[in-house]
Amino acid sequence: MHFLIVFLGIVATIAFFIIRAHYAYGVAREINRDTKGLQHRAKRSFQNLVGTRLSRVRDPQLAAAILLIQIVRTGSPVTAQEKTAILDCFHDPMRVENPSAMFAKAWEYTENRAFFSMVADELLPLLRDRLGNTEKQQLVEMLHKVASAYNDVGELQQSSIARLKKRLFL
Numbered sequence: 320m321h322f323l324i325v326f327l328g329i330v331a332t333i334a335f336f337i338i339r340a341h342y343a344y345g346v347a348r349e350i351n352r353d354t355k356g357l358q359h360r361a362k363r364s365f366q367n368l369v370g371t372r373l374s375r376v377r378d379p380q381l382a383a384a385i386l387l388i389q390i391v392r393t394g395s396p397v398t399a400q401e402k403t404a405i406l407d408c409f410h411d412p413m414r415v416e417n418p419s420a421m422f423a424k425a426w427e428y429t430e431n432r433a434f435f436s437m438v439a440d441e442l443l444p445l446l447r448d449r450l451g452n453t454e455k456q457q458l459v460e461m462l463h464k465v466a467s468a469y470n471d472v473g474e475l476q477q478s479s480i481a482r483l484k485k486r487l488f489l
Contacts, residue, residue, distance in 0.1 A: 373428060373441040379449040380413055382442040383458050384425035386435075386483075387465050390476055393435045404468035408461045435479040443486055452488075459484045 376382050387408060391401045402422070409418035429438070450458065459480060466476040 371441060373438060376428070376442060376445060379445060379454075380415060380421070381425060381428075382445050383413065383461070384409065384415075384421050385428045385442065386439060386458070387461060388422070388425050389429045389433065389435050389438045390462050390466050390479065391468075392429050392431055393433065393475065393479070396431070398469045401465060401468045404465045408465065412457050412461060435476070436482055439479070439483045439486075443483075446487060450487075455487045459487070 373385070376385070384405075387405045388397070391397050391405075397405075406418045406422060409415040409421055415421045446455070446458070462480045462483070463472060466472045466480065472480075
């Protein structure tokens with residue numbers, strides 16, 4: 320009889336804590352939903368103060384590498400032909416000493432299916448200030464080369480490159 324009372328007590332305690340945890344989880348979700356606006360405002364304020372990762376890039380070669388990767392990551396995963404084209408661009412026009420390391424570093428700054436124009440807009444001031452006209456033209460040519468490495472240049476890629484070219488040469 321005593322074992323039955325102890326067993327029921329343990330079951331009741333476990334049930335109490337499970338119900339209590341479920342209630343606390345629901346309250347936490349509700350608070351999170353109610354404060355989304357404040358969370359976004361705090362994040363924007365922090366980004367305005369410190370800047371985003373892309374706005375803190377100071378190397379024009381890294382910025383160009385990020386754009387070369389992002390132009391193909393915008394629509395689909397990077398294919399072997401596109402990666403080879405990117406590494407070729409690192410080797411020949413850009414003269415990067417360690418193309419694989421540059422690719423890995425630039426990859427960290429890109430996102431799958433992120434808009435190319437949003438990434439380019441954050442890197443644009445650096446590229447405008449630090450690149451000459453011939454280097455800007457080379458960047459646009461490299462973007463076309465990479466975008467057409469697997470298939471023809473897509474409409475979204477073409478318009479993104481045209482927009483970047485227009486904004487680079489302002």
